[in-house]
Amino acid sequence: xxxxxxxxYVATRDLTLAVNAAITLQRPLLIKGEPGTGKxxxxxxxxxxxxxxxxxxxxxxxxxxxxxxxxxxxxxxLRDSQLGEAKVADIGNYIVKGVxxxxxxxxxPSVVLIDEIDKADIEFPNDLLRELDRMEFYVxxxxxxxxxxxxxxxxxxxxxxxxxxxxxxxxCFFHYIKFPDKETMVKIVDVHFPGLKKNLLREALEVxxxxxxxxxxxxxxSTSELLDWLKLLLAEDIPPEALRSKDQKAAIPPxxxxxLKNEQDVHLFERLIFMARQNR
Amino acid sequence: xxxxFFLHLKASKLPVSTKEFLVLLEALREHVVEHSLDDFYVLSxxxxxxxxxxxxxxxxxxxxxxxxxxALPGMDVLIPEDWLRDAVKKHLTDAERxxxxxxxxxxxxxxxxxxxxxxxxxxxxxSKWIGTGGTSPFGHGGTHPEGIRFGGKSEHxxxxxxxxxxxxxxLDDNVELGTRNIKIALRRLRHFARQGAADELDLAGTIAGxxxxxxxxxxxxxxxxxxxxxxxxFLDIGGSxxxxxxxxxELFSACRSEFKHLEHYYxxxxxxxxxxxxxxxxxxxxxxxxxxxxxxxxxxxxIFVGDATMSPYEIxxxxxxxxxxxxxxxxxxxxRLTDTWPHAIWLNPEPxxxxxxxxxxxMIHNLMGGRMFPLxxxxxxxxxxxxxx
Numbered sequence: 085x086x087x088x089x090x091x092x093y094v095a096t097r098d099l100t101l102a103v104n105a106a107i108t109l110q111r112p113l114l115i116k117g118e119p120g121t122g123k124x125x126x127x128x129x130x131x132x133x134x135x136x137x138x139x140x141x142x143x144x145x146x147x148x149x150x151x152x153x154x155x156x157x158x159x160x161x162l163r164d165s166q167l168g169e170a171k172v173a174d175i176g177n178y179i180v181k182g183v184x185x186x187x188x189x190x191x192x193p194s195v196v197l198i199d200e201i202d203k204a205d206i207e208f209p210n211d212l213l214r215e216l217d218r219m220e221f222y223v224x225x226x227x228x229x230x231x232x233x234x235x236x237x238x239x240x241x242x243x244x245x246x247x248x249x250x251x252x253x254x255x256c257f258f259h260y261i262k263f264p265d266k267e268t269m270v271k272i273v274d275v276h277f278p279g280l281k282k283n284l285l286r287e288a289l290e291v292x293x294x295x296x297x298x299x300x301x302x303x304x305x306s307t308s309e310l311l312d313w314l315k316l317l318l319a320e321d322i323p324p325e326a327l328r329s330k331d332q333k334a335a336i337p338p339x340x341x342x343x344l345k346n347e348q349d350v351h352l353f354e355r356l357i358f359m360a361r362q363n364r
Numbered sequence: 365x366x367x368x369f370f371l372h373l374k375a376s377k378l379p380v381s382t383k384e385f386l387v388l389l390e391a392l393r394e395h396v397v398e399h400s401l402d403d404f405y406v407l408s409x410x411x412x413x414x415x416x417x418x419x420x421x422x423x424x425x426x427x428x429x430x431x432x433x434x435a436l437p438g439m440d441v442l443i444p445e446d447w448l449r450d451a452v453k454k455h456l457t458d459a460e461r462x463x464x465x466x467x468x469x470x471x472x473x474x475x476x477x478x479x480x481x482x483x484x485x486x487x488x489x490x491s492k493w494i495g496t497g498g499t500s501p502f503g504h505g506g507t508h509p510e511g512i513r514f515g516g517k518s519e520h521x522x523x524x525x526x527x528x529x530x531x532x533x534x535l536d537d538n539v540e541l542g543t544r545n546i547k548i549a550l551r552r553l554r555h556f557a558r559q560g561a562a563d564e565l566d567l568a569g570t571i572a573g574x575x576x577x578x579x580x581x582x583x584x585x586x587x588x589x590x591x592x593x594x595x596x597x598f599l600d601i602g603g604s605x606x607x608x609x610x611x612x613x614e615l616f617s618a619c620r621s622e623f624k625h626l627e628h629y630y631x632x633x634x635x636x637x638x639x640x641x642x643x644x645x646x647x648x649x650x651x652x653x654x655x656x657x658x659x660x661x662x663x664x665x666x667i668f669v670g671d672a673t674m675s676p677y678e679i680x681x682x683x684x685x686x687x688x689x690x691x692x693x694x695x696x697x698x699x700r701l702t703d704t705w706p707h708a709i710w711l712n713p714e715p716x717x718x719x720x721x722x723x724x725x726x727m728i729h730n731l732m733g734g735r736m737f738p739l740x741x742x743x744x745x746x747x748x749x750x751x752x753x
Contacts, residue, residue, distance in 0.1 A: 097406070098406045101396070101397065101403055101406045101407060101410070102406065102407075102410040104396060105391050105396045105397075105407055105410055105411070108391065108394045108396050109387060109390055109391055109394065109396070111387065113410075114414065116416060158565055158567075159565055159583065162570070162581055162583065163581065165581070166580070166581045206544060206547055246544065246621075247544035248414075249544070250379070250414075253414035253415070254381050254383055254384055254414070256414065257410045257411060258409075258410055258413060258414040258415075259410055260416040260419065
């Protein structure tokens with residue numbers, strides 16, 4: 085099994101190498117990077133490219149590690165016992181399987197995505213150490229050991245909101261998705277908008293990278309924002325000349341709301357443009 | 365042979381562990397990468413380094429170790445430093461650049477070997493010799509489209525080797541007090557209580573209730589356990605605190621996610637009758653301290669963060685504040701605060717050894733009744749232990 089990128093996803097050589105190392109050695113791959121660089125997409129694309137089922141576990145601040153394994157629904161069992169239902173006798177009827185259990189049970193090898201692991205409590209990764217290492221866990225209620233039939237290919241994404249514990253990190257491969265350079269960006273845009281006019285793309289990328297260079301932006305526009313913006317430009321049928329506005333009066337790129345998501349940033353940007361115009 | 369590489373990384377103070385090293389060897393045995401140094405670089409980074417802030421350090425260590433192994437012909441010749449010193453920078457137009465002949469790799473190596481043999485002096489700005497700023501394919505700061513760079517900065521981003529580029533330079537940080545560590549220290553200050561919506565099954569209560577009901581099910585729910593400790597954070601801002609801004613930010617963000625009831629206010633140097641919540645509007649949106657004294661109950665824990673480094677007048681004299689004309693001295697206000705909230709500590713980012721040499725630090729130290737702690741992990745832990753008593 086090797087991953088070589090896919091039709092909708094441009095993977096750099098570093099990234100494919102890290103993915104393949106994780107697949108070969110059957111270890112989790114931890115992915116970090118700026119928001120919007122395709123961390124979550126990666127798991128979907130790998131699953132798609134290798135033709136494997138994908139199990140997704142989106143982590144929230146209230147998520148507990150146990151929820152990924154299983155949950156015991158004691159309340160409904162108690163209720164059922166009052167009604168004298170037959171299924172009460174088997175505690176297994178009240179064990180709700182979690183994402184990892186489903187993946188461990190899968191007939192074929194599978195891909196598992198644990199998305200935004202840093203959103204959860206700081207002890208969350210520590211609670212999953214044994215599960216990720218041995219790919220097995222114990223169900224206390226039924227005294228049953230759940231073991232993975234095939235070790236799933238595991239992707240974990242993090243946005244760096246919290247630091248992850250060392251013991252956890254030691255068990256993973258790590259890849260930091262860098263912000264794509266211009267060439268990779270052209271490839272990425274090509275994949276998403278095959279018919280895009282060459283000069284519109286060039287102008288748009290120029291504006292985009294210039295915008296990223298502005299110091300002090302709270303949130304730099306990322307790849308996914310660029311793609312949204314291009315979609316809008318195409319929909320509005322804006323000519324490439326409108327983007328090359330450096331010497332024109334209206335220097336704010338059209339539809340910039342798709343790129344700058346923060347009113348302070350828009351404000352800063354407009355102020356910079358205003359200053360630039362005064363200097364002229 | 366890789367044992368040396370591993371030890372070299374260890375010696376470069378990278379947090380690598382034996383387990384990760386074994387994984388790397390396993391990956392090599394499984395032929396994850398073919399025989400290419402570039403691929404090995406990516407693989408070893410993915411296995412050994414788990415934090416992008418260490419990438420820069422890793423690049424340097426990797427470069428140092430593999431300098432001799434790069435299998436470049438003639439690399440044993442040492443290139444004198446001064447050849448490479450930034451001297452001249454030529455700015456070529458794109459057309460001129462395109463005109464430069466693109467050497468192939470073999471030819472590049474070949475030529476390099478010849479040049480190394482020929483060249484004996486510092487060279488700068490030309491188009492053949494190794495040096496800085498020229499259009500020769502060797503040296504740095506130059507503009508040959510496919511050159512080999514020797515040290516220095518990548519300015520035109522076309523040198524072939526990756527790790528000398530040090531792309532991750534600005535991500536490197538030498539934080540001793542990571543947010544994670546701070547959070548662990550703050551956890552000492554926990555006081556669990558059950559408040560809010562009942563959404564957890566109270567098993568003991570349910571059993572007792574059901575038994576009392578003669579077997580008829582009586583469900584009891586209870587709220588989940590929360591950390592109910594309440595914290596008032598007073599942060600010194602501006603002036604001499606600028607040096608400590610990062611550590612304060614870290615402390616603040618750790619506090620933010622650790623305590624549910626956290627209120628923060630800013631002051632400058634010492635507390636007087638006004639504090640503020642937003643630094644941008646500190647002069648318009650001031651909050652009278654008297655209001656705060658009445659607003660928050662005495663179950664709040666009070667934490668000051670400040671270097672306590674100022675002029676003694678700012679503590680002792682009315683009108684001593686550098687912000688405005690204060691009618692009562694800072695010491696009075698400080699005493700008022702600690703009277704209202706007896707569980708109070710002062711965290712000081714200045715190193716503890718230097719405290720006795722600063723007059724105002726010892727004054728605040730006394731005003732706080734000795735409850736001043738350095739803003740280090742140990743100091744934080746000691747402070748939290750005192751607060752939780």
